[in-house]
Amino acid sequence: MQTKVAVIFGGKSVEHEVSVISGIQAFCALDRTKYAPVPLYLSKDNCFYTGENIGRIESYRDMKKCLAEATRVLLVPGPAGVEMIRYPQKRFGNPVVDTFEVAMPVVHGTNAEDGTLMGLLEMLGVPYTGCDVKASALGMDKYAMKAVLRDAGLPVLPALTFTGWQAAADPEGVMDRIEQAFGYPVIVKPINLGSSVGISKASDRQKLAASLDLACSYAERILVEHAVEPLHEINCAVLGDLDQTTPSVCEEPLTGDEILSYTDKYVSGGKGKAGGKSAGMSGLKRRIPADIPPEMAETVQQLAQQTFRALGCSGVARVDFLHDVKNDKLYVNEINTIPGSLAFYLFEAAGIPFSQLLDRMIRLAFKRQRSREALTFSYDTNLLSQVSLGGSKGGAKR
Numbered sequence: 544m545q546t547k548v549a550v551i552f553g554g555k556s557v558e559h560e561v562s563v564i565s566g567i568q569a570f571c572a573l574d575r576t577k578y579a580p581v582p583l584y585l586s587k588d589n590c591f592y593t594g595e596n597i598g599r600i601e602s603y604r605d606m607k608k609c610l611a612e613a614t615r616v617l618l619v620p621g622p623a624g625v626e627m628i629r630y631p632q633k634r635f636g637n638p639v640v641d642t643f644e645v646a647m648p649v650v651h652g653t654n655a656e657d658g659t660l661m662g663l664l665e666m667l668g669v670p671y672t673g674c675d676v677k678a679s680a681l682g683m684d685k686y687a688m689k690a691v692l693r694d695a696g697l698p699v700l701p702a703l704t705f706t707g708w709q710a711a712a713d714p715e716g717v718m719d720r721i722e723q724a725f726g727y728p729v730i731v732k733p734i735n736l737g738s739s740v741g742i743s744k745a746s747d748r749q750k751l752a753a754s755l756d757l758a759c760s761y762a763e764r765i766l767v768e769h770a771v772e773p774l775h776e777i778n779c780a781v782l783g784d785l786d787q788t789t790p791s792v793c794e795e796p797l798t799g800d801e802i803l804s805y806t807d808k809y810v811s812g813g814k815g816k817a818g819g820k821s822a823g824m825s826g827l828k829r830r831i832p833a834d835i836p837p838e839m840a841e842t843v844q845q846l847a848q849q850t851f852r853a854l855g856c857s858g859v860a861r862v863d864f865l866h867d868v869k870n871d872k873l874y875v876n877e878i879n880t881i882p883g884s885l886a887f888y889l890f891e892a893a894g895i896p897f898s899q900l901l902d903r904m905i906r907l908a909f910k911r912q913r914s915r916e917a918l919t920f921s922y923d924t925n926l927l928s929q930v931s932l933g934g935s936k937g938g939a940k941r
Contacts, residue, residue: 545579547624548905549643551660553585556652557761560603565884566649567600572887572897578905581643583627584613585655589617593627593640597799607794616640617744618667625669645908646671647729647901649881652737653762656881670912672904673858674880681854682880683735685766688854695853696872697846700865702727702768704734705758718751728770731755733762746769771874775866777833779847782900784907790844791889795833831892837867842873850871851873859902861886867891 550573552566553559563584573580594604595615598848602609616627624644632638646664648671650656660677664671674682682687684700689699703724708716721729731754732742741761745751758765780791833840847862861882865874879886885904887897895903 545575545577546645546905547581547643549581549583549625549627549646550649550828551585551646552649553587554650554652554655554660555585555587555589556650556654556656558652558734562649562651562655564600565651565881567598568884568887569647569649569897570598571902572634574898577797578939581627581641583616583643583646585650586610589654589716596784598630609743615639617872620667620669625667632710639778639919643669644781645669645905647904648673651883652740653683657735670908672901672908674856674860675911676852678855678857679880682856682860683821685732685734685877686764688878692850692853692875695849697850697853698872700768700874700876701808702766703810704764704850705755706764706768706783707762710755710759710765714752714755717755718748718868723752725767727751728772729754729767730767730770731758733758733765734764734766735762739802754851767924769879771865772866773868774875775845775868777835777864777866778861778889779843779864780859780882780889781847781856781860782859782890782895782903783848783851784911785852785855788848788851789895790847790893791886791895792831792839792892793833793835793843794889795830795835797828830844831889839873846873846875850878854878856880857907859890859900861889880911 550566551571552562556562560858570582580598581593583593584597592610592615596609596612603611608756613616615630617630619626621627621639621642622644625646626642627640629638629640646669646908648655648660648664650660653913657677657680661671661676661679663772664677673679681691686702686704689702692699701724703721712762727749728744728746730744731751733734734739741758743754743757745754755765776796778794778796780790782789801827836845843864846864849859850862856878859882861879863876865876866872867874885900889902890900891897
């Protein structure tokens, strides 16, 4: 019998559209001989929708029509998994639209990938793929991530963090601290976003002020660190859990010495040759496997697995590194706990097809659920039978 899998994508995030693409790619790649996938779209106003059209990427060209043809549902624990209840309910007929036994979150960014959605799935008591609440939250908060990795002895760049209020109340003082700590150039980024949203490089005070304003427009807290130049990035994905991990091959994004923006990555695909025009997604280039010495590739893979375990990750995550070419040092830049399309292309290069990757993620989800079900989460006492609140003021008597 096929296992019902809810592939969840979307969410209230600036990375919403990228999540839709990743989610539908995963939905299409699931092995139909083993799984019966159910597309579950999370709108920007945090409503769940399902239906045949929700699993087709063409539907999202007209969002109003897409939602009109879909069915809005509420998620409720049921005897055979999670029930998807039609909302609003009709007067007659079965309100249960569908059910699922395991969830596969393919969401990116805040209000979903940061542990928010995982918390809901925990409350529903359903197995789910990928990182749990804690690991998801750590992976999203770039400063907290650095603190954990530094404590684990992993190489990370020093950083400063500020709130938007601090940057607005004392911009000169904030910039003075940054200049004293790092000099120029520096990288300024929102503390909890991905896909290069809100990230910029500042090479002088005027640009730093603009970078602070940009980052603060996307997040309540921002992070500033020294910019490694020339920019040389190396990425490696990891599959597994705390017990066992498998690294992918390494990739080398070919970006030159600039930070690609969200538009460069997903809309225009980087700069083209003629007149600076876009070449589309095909304009982005990456080298797989990375053109680096075998010993460096092995080091990157080892550090990626150590990072994965230090943060308590599960499923698939991609770890991004910065290589300081001048000093020949590697730094963990960040971890993406739900990488775009789950970094399937890095595992396919390592001999693991996309469908097999998803299958292993689902098996890890059930493994974690079995382990948790073996734990004790209640303590039987007769405490409540002895309590009397005693009066309107609620003073407890014991």
